[in-house]
Amino acid sequence: QSALTQPPSASGSPGQSVTIACTGSNSDVGGYGFVSWYQQHPNNAPKLIIFEVTKRPSGVPDRFSGSKSGNTASLTVSGLQADDEAHYYCSSYAGSHSWVFGGGTKLTVL
C-alpha cells in the first residue's frame, strides 16, 4: 500500500470554493468506488464528511461535495466559512478489506 497524494495546503476566502485533489492508483482510488473524506480540527478526532465518493453522512452540509475521475478523487468546499479551516484527509478502499489514507491537506480560510 502507498499513501494517497494530496497537496499539503489549500486556501480560499470566505464565500469562495476550494477543491482538494487526492491521487491514487488503479489499486485503490481508480479501482474502487469507495473514497471517503475526513475533516479534522486541531486536537480533535477526524470526522467523516464524504463516503462512497459523493455521499454525505447525515448532518454534513451540502457545501461539501465529492467527485472522482480515474485515479483522482476531489473534495470541493463551497461557500467557505471560517469553521471550514481544518485538515482534510482522503481515504480509499484498497482491497482485502483495507484502507489507505492521503497525507492530508491543511485548508486555510483567508
Place this chain on the structure above:
Amino acid sequence: QPHLQESGPGLVKPSETLSLTCTVSGDTIDSRNYYWGWLRQPPGKGLEWIGIISNGGSTHYNPSLRSRINISIDTSKNQFSLRLNSVTAADTAVYFCAREITMIGFGVWGQGAMVTVSS
C-alpha cells in the same frame, strides 16, 4: 451515537509492546453491521490505518504492520484491543479506535490516546 474511549500506557520503551484497549458504550460491539478498527497519527503527520476486527474475531491488518500487530475483541466486556510489538520511536503517535462500516469508512471515533515510545 456510541462512545469509544481508548485507554492504556502513554509511555512505552523501545523494543517493548504497546497495548491499548477501546471501550465501547452506547452500542453493542457484538454486531455484524460493523468492524472495529485502529488508526494512528504521528505528531504533525497524517492518518495511518492499522487494522480492523469483526465481532466474530475476523481481522484485517495493514500489510506494513502485519508482522507486529494483533487486534483482539472481547464482546463480553464490549472492548477491543491493539497490541503492537517491537516498538520504535517511529511508533510514537496518537492512536484512535473507531467504528467502521464496510466500504463506507470510519463514522465514529474515540478521542485518541497519545503514546510515546522512549526510554
